[in-house]
Amino acid sequence: MxxxxxxxxxxxxxxxxxxxxxxxxxxxxxxxxxxxxxxxxxxxxxxxxxxxxxxxxxxxxxxxxxxxxxxxxxxxxxxxxxxxxxxxxxxxxxxxxxxxxxxxxxxxxxxxxxxxxxxYVAGDYPESSMLMVTLGTGIGGGIILNRKLWSGYNFAAGEFGHMTLCMDGVPCTCGRRGCFEAYGSATALIAQARHRMAADKNTILWQLCGGDPMQVEAKTVFDGAWAGDAACMALVDRYTDYLAEGIASLINIFQPALVCVGGGVSRAGDKLLTPLRKKTAEKIYSRNAGRNARIVLAQLGNxxxxxxxxxxxxxx
Ligand SMILES: [Zn+2]
The missing domain is CATH 3.30.420.40 (ATPase, nucleotide binding domain)
Structure with a gap:
C-alpha cells in the first residue's frame, strides 16, 4: 500500500x-x-x-x-x-x-x-504528545495529543503565532497587537536585526549580509552572535527570551511530553536550541517537577x- x-x-x-x-x-x-x-x-x-x-x-x-x-x-x-x-x-x-x-x-x-x-509520525518520536512550533514567515503550530492530531472544533487549532505575548504590543498581520509571531517569527527577528543595523554601523551583520540588509536571514543573526558580535548577541538574547516566553506558556497549557521546533529559524541548530532550552526550563510552571517537556529541533524540514x-x- x-x-x-x-x-x-x-x-x-x-x-x-x-x-x-x-x-x-x-x-x-x-x-x-x-x-x-x-x-x-x-x-x-x-x-x-x-x-x-x-x-x-x-x-x-x-x-x-x-x-x-x-x-x-x-x-x-x-x-x-x-x-x-x-x-x-x-x-x-x-x-x-x-x-x-x-x-x-x-x-x-x-x-x-x-x-x-x-x-510526529515519520520522526518516530516515542512521546504520546507533541507540540510543533514552526518559526518561519509567521509562527505555525500543531497539536498532537494521545497520538492524534487535534485540529479543533472549527479545524483552526494550533495558531500559536496569534497568542498574545505583549498586550498593546507591535501590530500583527492578523489585526491584533502583540502576537507571539510579531516577536518570535523569522520575519520578526529579521526586522529586529535590520532595525539594529540602522543604528549600528559596526555590527558584523553588515559584513555577513554583504552590505545589503535585505539579505539578512534569521540564521545570519545567530552566526553573528556565535562570532561574538555584541549586537547579534543582544538580538539573540532578546529573541530567545520571546521564544521562551511563548513556548513556556504553551507548555503550561498543554503539558506536552515533547516540543518540536521547526521552520527556517531552526536551521540555527544548537545556537538556538541551547539558550531556548535553558530559558524555557526556568519559566515553566512545573519547573521543579522531576520531568518536563523535551525540546528538540524538527528533523524532516519541508x-x-x-x-x-x-x-x-x-x-x-
Ligand atoms: Zn496575530
Missing part, C-alpha cells in the same frame, strides 16, 4: 509518493501561480498524482487516498477550504472537486497541522508537509 501527499502552498504545489516505511520515494512539484481558478490547480494535482503513479509502475488501486495540506482552514467535515485568502479564494468545495478529478478519496488538513503530523498530508487520519 502507498500514500500520496500534496503540500498545497501559495508558491508551489508539491506532491510525494509515500511507502509503508513513511518515506517519500518520488516527488514532483509545480508553481501555484496565484491567482487562477481552483479547477486548474486541481487539474495540476490530478496530473501530478498520475505522473507519480505511472513513474513508479503503480495504479490508483495502490493508494489508500490522497491527502492535501492546504494553506487555510481545512474543514474536514465538508471538505471545504475556508478563508484561503492567500490563494485568492474565500470558500471553495475542494475535496469534492479533487475527488471527482481523481476518482480517489481525498482528505484535507491545514498545512501547519499536517506538517506537525508528518514530523518533507513533513508532504508526509503529514499523505498520512492524515492514519494511525501514528
Amino acid at each position: 502507498y500514500w500520496m501527499g500534496i503540500d498545497f502552498g501559495g508558491t508551489s504545489i508539491a506532491a510525494g509518493l509515500v511507502d509503508e516505511t513513511k518515506t517519500i520515494i518520488d516527488r514532483v512539484s509545480v508553481k501555484t501561480r496565484v491567482p487562477r481558478p481552483i479547477e486548474e490547480m486541481a487539474d495540476d494535482m490530478a496530473e501530478m498524482v498520475c505522473t507519480l503513479l505511472a513513474r513508479n509502475g503503480l495504479s490508483k488501486a495502490d493508494l489508500r487516498f490522497v491527502g492535501v495540506g492546504v494553506p487555510c482552514t481545512a474543514n474536514e467535515e465538508t471538505g471545504h477550504m475556508e478563508d484561503a485568502n492567500n490563494l485568492g479564494f474565500d470558500d471553495v468545495a475542494f475535496v469534492p472537486l479533487l475527488e471527482e478529478k481523481l476518482g480517489l478519496p481525498v482528505r484535507i488538513g491545514n498545512d501547519a497541522n499536517a506538517a506537525a503530523w508528518g514530523e 518533507d513533513a508537509g508532504i508526509l503529514g498530508a499523505a498520512l492524515l487520519g492514519e494511525d501514528s
Whole structure:
C-alpha cells in the first residue's frame, strides 16, 4: 500500500509518493501561480498524482487516498477550504472537486497541522504528545495529543503565532497587537536585526549580509552572535527570551511530553536550541517537577508537509 501527499502552498504545489516505511520515494512539484481558478490547480494535482503513479509502475488501486495540506482552514467535515485568502479564494468545495478529478478519496488538513503530523509520525518520536512550533514567515503550530492530531472544533487549532505575548504590543498581520509571531517569527527577528543595523554601523551583520540588509536571514543573526558580535548577541538574547516566553506558556497549557521546533529559524541548530532550552526550563510552571517537556529541533524540514498530508487520519 502507498500514500500520496500534496503540500498545497501559495508558491508551489508539491506532491510525494509515500511507502509503508513513511518515506517519500518520488516527488514532483509545480508553481501555484496565484491567482487562477481552483479547477486548474486541481487539474495540476490530478496530473501530478498520475505522473507519480505511472513513474513508479503503480495504479490508483495502490493508494489508500490522497491527502492535501492546504494553506487555510481545512474543514474536514465538508471538505471545504475556508478563508484561503492567500490563494485568492474565500470558500471553495475542494475535496469534492479533487475527488471527482481523481476518482480517489481525498482528505484535507491545514498545512501547519499536517506538517506537525508528518514530523510526529515519520520522526518516530516515542512521546504520546507533541507540540510543533514552526518559526518561519509567521509562527505555525500543531497539536498532537494521545497520538492524534487535534485540529479543533472549527479545524483552526494550533495558531500559536496569534497568542498574545505583549498586550498593546507591535501590530500583527492578523489585526491584533502583540502576537507571539510579531516577536518570535523569522520575519520578526529579521526586522529586529535590520532595525539594529540602522543604528549600528559596526555590527558584523553588515559584513555577513554583504552590505545589503535585505539579505539578512534569521540564521545570519545567530552566526553573528556565535562570532561574538555584541549586537547579534543582544538580538539573540532578546529573541530567545520571546521564544521562551511563548513556548513556556504553551507548555503550561498543554503539558506536552515533547516540543518540536521547526521552520527556517531552526536551521540555527544548537545556537538556538541551547539558550531556548535553558530559558524555557526556568519559566515553566512545573519547573521543579522531576520531568518536563523535551525540546528538540524538527528533523524532516519541508518533507513533513508532504508526509503529514499523505498520512492524515492514519494511525501514528
Ligand atoms: Zn496575530
